[in-house]
Amino acid sequence: MAELTKKDLKEAVVESLEPFAKAVQEDFRGVNTRLDKVDARLDTMDGRLGTMDGRLSSVEADVRWMKDNSSELFAKLDKFISLLEKHEQEMLMFSNQLRRLEERVQKLESKQK
DSSP states (O other): OOOOOHHHHHHHHHHHHHHHHHHHHHHHHHHHHHHHHHHHHHHSOOTTSOOHHHHHHHHHHHHHHHHHHHHHHHHHHHHHHHHHHHHHHHHHHHHHHHHHHHHHHHHHHHHHO
């Protein structure tokens, strides 16, 4: 039986790994093709929406506007909450007044009988 040399081992490893390496290279080519398509979509105009950079600058402007106007929104929200609390207090007072009036009416009606 012949002895195995380093050259023989190397050839055996290369021979067994070569199909795997080719498959990996083919997969990478496919991924690169897909990424190139995504890149092209990001770089070109998208009709009514514009480029990705245009979209992002639009979103940044909207976020800036929201930050600038959030204090006004919170002030209005605080005003609304205070009106709601006032309304709840008034409803509680009215319900107490109604209960007292009903009790008085019941007492008056029971005296008439």
